[in-house]
Amino acid sequence: MNLGRVIGTVVATQKYEGLQGKKFLLVQPLDHALRTAGDPLVAVDTVQAGKGELIYFVNSREAALALDPFFVPVDAAIVGIVDDVAPETAQPHPDVFVIEKTGGAL
Amino acid sequence: MKLCRVIGPVVATAKHKSYAGRKLLSVQPVDEQGAATGSSFLAVDDVQAGPGDVVLVMQEGNGIRQLLKMGSQVPIRSLIVGIVDRVTVSA
Numbered sequence: 586m587n588l589g590r591v592i593g594t595v596v597a598t599q600k601y602e603g604l605q606g607k608k609f610l611l612v613q614p615l616d617h618a619l620r621t622a623g624d625p626l627v628a629v630d631t632v633q634a635g636k637g638e639l640i641y642f643v644n645s646r647e648a649a650l651a652l653d654p655f656f657v658p659v660d661a662a663i664v665g666i667v668d669d670v671a672p673e674t675a676q677p678h679p680d681v682f683v684i685e686k687t688g689g690a691l
Numbered sequence: 692m693k694l695c696r697v698i699g700p701v702v703a704t705a706k707h708k709s710y711a712g713r714k715l716l717s718v719q720p721v722d723e724q725g726a727a728t729g730s731s732f733l734a735v736d737d738v739q740a741g742p743g744d745v746v747l748v749m750q751e752g753n754g755i756r757q758l759l760k761m762g763s764q765v766p767i768r769s770l771i772v773g774i775v776d777r778v779t780v781s782a
Binding site for chain 1: 701705715717719724732742745752763765768776777778779781
């Protein structure tokens with residue numbers, strides 16, 4: 586899943602019948618530091634997100650599974666409204682990554 | 692799976708029911724030497740990982756649904772499935 590900011594709404598009256606009554610929102614994907622991460626995309630809203638809100642969305646088939654009926658042509662769905670994102674603070678454990686020097690002509 | 696470093700928790704009260712009671716963490720993909728590669732994303736935590744931990748993240752919905760045993764309508768696509776103690780690379 587990814588963080589995103591709702592930057593607009595998308596209205597489409599002519600669409601696949603499984604999508605009637607679904608709200609489409611324009612989302613700008615973000616990373617944990619709220620920097621833009623990729624191009625804006627259209628996602629179906631399942632949590633009554635509003636414009637400007639920080640949300641998170643899920644892609645691919647799991648997006649359709651967030652809806653009812655779930656056999657719909659959707660590959661991005663907003664599934665949460667974010668209250669808080671922890672900033673990066675903790676120092677990584679130094680000894681997890683070990684580079685083993687192999688012998689011979691290096 | 693993807694090798695990632697845990698950044699920290701993401702709190703969301705209004706969310707899809709499948710996320711209720713589950714911890715959501717932002718994770719930064721890292722390479723075999725621990726350097727950041729690509730942009731961070733979110734994953735549900737199933738192994739009590741904390742900030743700074745190096746973890747294994749599975750990014751495939753079908754496997755996750757089988758693991759979480761919460762039926763078929765689970766819109767979760769990234770799940771932390773392990774905390775890494777050691778990554779050894781022979782240079």
